[in-house]
Each structure stands twice: as structure tokens, then as C-alpha cells.
Amino acid sequence: MKKPNNAAKQLSIRERLNALRYLPEFFRLVWASSPVLMVVSVILRLIKAVFPFLLLYVGKLVIDQVVALGHTPGGRVDNNLWKLIGFEFILAVLSDVLTRVITLTEGLLGDTFSNYSSIKIMAHAATLDLEQFEDAQFYDKLERARQQTVGRTMLLAQVMSQIQDIITTGLLISGLLIFNAWVILLLAVCIIPAFLGESYFNDKTYSLSRKQTPERRELDYLRYLGASDETAKEIKIFGLAGFITERFKKLSKQFYDDNRRISVQRTIWGSFFALLASLGYFGAYVFVIIQIVQGKISLGQLIFLIGSFRQLRASMESVLTRFSTVSQSAVYLKDFYDFFHIKPRIQSADNPLPFPNPIVTGFVFENVGFRYQNSERWANRYLNFTLHAGEKLALVGENGAGKTTLVKLLARLYDPAEGRILLDGHDLKEYDLYDLRKNVGVIFQDFLRYQMTFSQNIAAGNIDEMENDTLIRSSAQLSLADQLVSRLPNGYHQMLGKRFAGGVELSGGEWQKVAIARAYMRQAQLVILDEPTSALDARAEYEVFERFTELTRGRTAVLISHRFSTVRMADRILVLEKGEALEVGSHAELLASGGRYAELFNLQAMGYQ
DSSP, X not given: OOOOSOOOOOOOHHHHHHGGGGHHHHHHHHHHHOHHHHHHHHHHHHHHHHHXXXXXXXXXXXXXHHHHHHTSXXXXXXXXXHHHHHXXXXXXXXXXXXXXXXXXXXXXXXXXXXXXXXXXXXXXXXXXXXXXXXXXXXXXXXXXXXXXXXXXXXXXXXXXXXXXXXXXXXXXXXXXXXXXXXXXXXXXXXXXXXXXXXXXXXXXHHHXXXXXXXXXXXXXXXXXXXXXXXXXXXXXXXXXXXXXXXXHHHXXXXXXXXXHHHHHHHHHHHHHHHXXXXXXXXXXXXXXXXXXXXXXXXXXXXXXXXXXXXXXXXXXXXXXXXXXXXXHHHHHHHHHHXXXXXXXXXXXXXXXXXXXXXXXXXXXXXXXXXXXXXXXXXXXXXXXXXXXXXXXXXXXXXXXXXXXXXXXXXXXXXXXXXXXXXXXXXXXXXXXXXXXXXXXXXXXXXXXXXXXXXXXXXXXXXXXXXXXXXXXXHHHHHTTGGGGGGXXXXXXXXXXXXXXXXXXXXXXHHHHHHHHHHHHHSOOSEEEEESTTTTSOHHXXXXXXXXXXXXXXXXXXXXXXSOHHHHTTSSEEEEEETTEEEEEEOHHHHHHHTSHHHHHHHHHHHTTO
């Protein structure tokens, strides 16, 4: 597979800082997912921030009290010491409890946000154009957005921890400033190099991750091909296992080598910076010991200063390192919002027309042309014909002639690149998009086989009627899908497919009957069936089309089929070749004209002789 030229450049500090502007919107999303949990998390973090300073200070008081009592005749322990020890014990217990409650709260908040953001991604994806889903760059953005629903749940905890550590650091600095400001300066000089190193390697990691997005999607696809019930048959028959595993091995090794290189460099430099920080810490430690030996500070102050210095070192490292991590996370967060900034090109007009009920004159194609993105070949072009109200029109042509693209234009899954499509004299773009789709029922040849119950699979044709058992059962009866119910252990509640426990797999023809039942679920004015009987035997096909007449009575219908026995029932037949309309007329008229349709019909008829 050819790699796209999308090597990600390393981001500058300015770019990472600019990415922080996404944080307010992120917090609005977190707030929307659960206001109560977010408020509780903030309050708990603020309380927890004070505990390190309080524990150190109370510990100092205890040591000083013990030393003072040691110089008291009799060495009797007074009540003040017990009170201080009791208070320190309570602080220690509360600190541990707070940590556990914070972990619980933010874990629940993270799960809530992950679910909430996943729903938003699915809802936004549903508004986008079909053509956008056929673009590789769009899929890269979608994949990165999906990754952020889980990865960015940690961002809230990181920011809350940052606020907590900043408060803790401020309190500890205040205590050390009273003692000696030079100690703070020494600590900062030792920690800043480590911060810059972390920032550098975070940038490198982000650049690599972004660059690898297309290959990561290919790896996921190879995993699916190599271990799926849907692909196992062809993989075995064609002996593709070796090819797939070798390709996976090559890509995964490339991933491993790239990640290992950065990880090794990060470890080496991180160890060096850690050495600098340790030198600074022990330098300050020696300085404080000299002070106590000279009698300038008490033993309690020594314990407080050493503890404060150790805690401050850890807090400052966390603050600086986490700042790099948070800014880097904000850069990743940009990927999340980039997806939401993608807008559909196919939308309802500002003041849309309601879909006509009933359709009066029908659909008119006026010089309609369409081609897919990044393709020089026109899928359809120079289409000029009328689909009259209540008419049954069949589309005939070889594979790639543009039949399915034409019906997608009718359903406004695509908009023409040239020309226009009129419905009752108005451009299709003038109608309300939701109303239009609601009045168009399409069953494509590559229909989905939902890993859901038998009933839900049929109700997918009109999900608003999912609880309408009467309509579901009548739709199953009309499509002959009801014949399957008797052998399903759980009847209409039987899980279909093998993905979940207890599921039953259907044959291709049986699945097709279920898909056809979806068309009966929707009281659409325009019914489109794309190869609706390709997987059915001759008897089942005959029975289905006896019912098809009932399904399309009083409605406009478009039928795509390679079987001329099916096509003959249409009022008119449109023959497509290389995306253009070649012939149009009834079955008898086209046979009499001796054109392309007659040639294809005779070729198929010879196969039955």
C-alpha cells in the first residue's frame, strides 16, 4: 500500500500554547456530561492541595514538642503532644480517603465523558455526506477523533492535578522563602532542563502518532481480515493468511522501531536530567544539615524543610512536566474538534419546501453529471430523463454503468456536479433534507446485516416504528421473511449473526428477505430496490415480485436488476452505459429497437437454453 505524503512536522512551543484555547470548550463538554461529578472533583482537588503542607507543618510541631519535652525534667508527655499526633493521624487518614474518592470521582467522570463524546461523534457523523465517508483524509480525522474519546478523558484529571500541585507548590514555597530564597532558585535550575526535555519528546511523540494514523488504520483492517468470521472463508480458500500476516508484521515492526527510537532517546535524556535534579536536591540537603549543625534551626524545622524540599521538588517536576503534557494533550484535543468542524455540503435550504404528498409530476433529470472525489471519470453524465409519478422504472447496464450512483442522486446522498434534479418542478436541493429521506425507501445490494434481533433488523427500515409489532410482522410476511421465524429458537427476538452469544447466522437469500422487509416498513413515496433478489432462488424471486407489485402500488419505484425476468415488470427501462443514458422505453419497445437492451436480453436468454 502506498503511503500518503503526510509526514507531520514537529510542533513549536507557540503552536502547543495556541492549542490550549481548546481547553475551555473541552471543559464545557465535560460539564455537559456531568455537572455534579465535575463540581465534586474540583472541590476535592482544592481540599487535597492543602494536605501536604499541613502534614509537614504538623510534623514539625510534633518534633519540636518532643525535643522540648526531652529537655524537661521527668520527661512527662503532655496533652498537647497527643493532640498534635491525633491531628496528624486524622490528616493522614483523610488524605488517603480523599485520594481514593478523587480517583473514583474522576474515573466515573472519565467514563461519563467518554460515553458522551462518543455519542456526539456518532451524532455528528450521521450529519455528514456519504461522499465524505469515501475520503481517506476524512477517515484519518474520524479515527483521531475516536481515539480522543478515551485518551482525552485523562486530560481533566491532569488539569485538576495541575491546579492541585500549583496550590501545594505555592504553600511550600511560602514556607521555604521564610527560610532561604536561594534554595528555591537552586531547585528551579535543576528542574527546568527536565521540563524542556519532556516538552521536546512529547512533541516528537505527537508528530509520530499523527504521521502513523493511516498505517494504524491499515493495521486495524489487517487484524480484522486475519481473524474474522466474515473473512475466514476467502482467507482459507485463497491462502491469504501468509500475505496478511507478513504485511501486518512489516507495518507493526515499523511502528515498533519508530516508537523504540523515541523511547530510548527519552530514557537516556530523562536519566541525565534526573541526575541533575538529584544533585540539586542533595546540595540543598547538605546546606540545611549545615544550618542545623550550626544551631541556626531546630530539629523540627529541619524535618519540615527537608520534607518541604522533597515535596516541592516532586510538585515542581509534576507542574512543569504536566504543563508539557497538558499542552500536548490540547494539541491532540485539536484533532477532536477538527472532526466537529467538518460540515456537510448537502444540507437543507434555509427555507426548505416540504416533500410533496403525493408526488404530482415526478422527478426530472436535466443534464445531470456526477463524479467521485479524486476521480477523473464521470460516474454519470448527460442524464436527461423523467421518472413520472407512480411509474416503475428499471435501470439496466453492466457493472460500473452508474446505476447505483443514479439512485443515490435521487435520494440526495450525492448532489450533482453538473445539471440539476427537479421534483414537481422544484430543484431537489430546495426540499427539506430530512423530509426527503423519510419519503425515500432504499434497499441497496450491499445492505447491512445488523448483529441485532430479527425484529430489530426489520425495524431498521423505519426505526421510529421499532415498537410496532404489527407493522414488523406484516412487513416480514410481505417479504417472505416470516417463513424464517418458525425455525428461529426465539422467534422475532432471536439474535442474528455470530458476533454475540446465541446468535443465528442466516443464508444470503434469507438475509435478503429480511432486508426487503425493511422496504415494507417505510411508507415511502419513492421506493428504490438495488438488486433486491440477487441472492434468491427462482421460486423465492417470483414470490417476492408478486408482493413487489403490492409494495409499489401508488408509489414511484426504481428497480436495479441484472435479471431481465425482473426488469420486464417495470413500466419503462433505462439503459445506462458508461454513466450515460443510452436507451429508454418499455421492454417491448427496446426489444423491437434492436439496441443494447435487446443484445443484453438475448445474451441472458441464451444462457437458459
